[in-house]
Amino acid sequence: MKKILFLLTLLSFTYGFSQCFIEGSPQIKVGETHFYTIKNNTAQCNDCHQWSSFGGNITLEGDVKKNTVKIKGNAPGKTILSLEMISDKGILRCSKTVDVLTPPSQEINAFSTGCDIGLDSFREVKVSDGVVSFVPAKTERSLKYEWTAVYDNGDEIKSAEHTPKFSYSKENGIKTLMLRVTSSKCMRNFTKTYDANYWRFY
Numbered sequence: 001m002k003k004i005l006f007l008l009t010l011l012s013f014t015y016g017f018s019q020c021f022i023e024g025s026p027q028i029k030v031g032e033t034h035f036y037t038i039k040n041n042t043a044q045c046n047d048c049h050q051w052s053s054f055g056g057n058i059t060l061e062g063d064v065k066k067n068t069v070k071i072k073g074n075a076p077g078k079t080i081l082s083l084e085m086i087s088d089k090g091i092l093r094c095s096k097t098v099d100v101l102t103p104p105s106q107e108i109n110a111f112s113t114g115c116d117i118g119l120d121s122f123r124e125v126k127v128s129d130g131v132v133s134f135v136p137a138k139t140e141r142s143l144k145y146e147w148t149a150v151y152d153n154g155d156e157i158k159s160a161e162h163t164p165k166f167s168y169s170k171e172n173g174i175k176t177l178m179l180r181v182t183s184s185k186c187m188r189n190f191t192k193t194y195d196a197n198y199w200r201f202y
Contacts, residue, residue: 020094022083028073029103033061036096037068038083048086055079057100073100076195104179104192115186117143122179122190126202133165134177146180152196173199 024036036051043049051064053071057079061070071081082095104121121137134147139162147159149166152175157166168174179190 020083020085020092022081022094022096024081024096024098026097027099027101028058028071029101030073030076031103033070033072035068035070036081038085038094041067041085042087042089042092043067043085044087050084051081052083053079053081058098071098076100076102076193077197078201102193102195104190115188116183117181117186117188119143119181119188119190122192124202127165130169131165131167132174132202133163134179135163136179136181139163142183144182146182148178149174150176150178168199168202170200173202 021039022036023039025034028034038049046067047065049065049067051060051069053060055078057073057075057077058071058081059074061072063069067085069081077100079098079100080095081098082093085092118140119136119138122134123137125133125135127133136145141162145160145162145164147161147164147166149157149159151157151168151172153172155172159166166174173196174194176194177192181188181190
């Protein structure tokens with residue numbers, strides 16, 4: 001029921017809050033902070049804004065009545081950042097969907113002194129409906145990549161590609177993605193977990 005309510009709220013914000021535009025990143029990692037601002041600010045005064053959020057995955061920090069607000073990612077999932085502004089044309093409303101991501105954790109082997117692996121993260125790239133590719137922030141052909149996707153139903157799929165493609169569905173999303181990168185000198189392990197709702201809205 002909560003998932004259906006969130007989807008309905010997202011749709012209502014999308015159609016109802018389209019009179020202005022919020023600038024800022026569509027993604028933020030847990031623990032990070034980002035600034036969001038209103039484009040072409042036409043407010044009647046400096047304190048004629050009101051920022052709010054729906055979804056509980058972010059915290060609004062600082063003065064929420066200014067044209068710029070700082071938010072902090074608290075938990076993985078999607079949230080709606082909204083703004084109401086008093087302008088010469090009356091009250092304007094707009095919203096932006098912000099995806100809060102879990103940063104991948106890192107483990108480096110004990111023998112990794114002088115490790116030559118420069119990779120420190122990877123990101124998701126949607127290939128098509130139901131197919132996602134994982135792209136390392138830095139790809140080195142000399143390294144060995146071992147990917148393991150663990151799904152909600154317990155299935156595991158592995159890949160040795162540098163940028164693998166995995167299928168997913170709203171009913172059976174990827175729960176955990178693990179990456180092991182190996183060179184001649186060291187090995188690094190990365191693990192990233194996903195909220196149950198992540199793939200429903202991806």
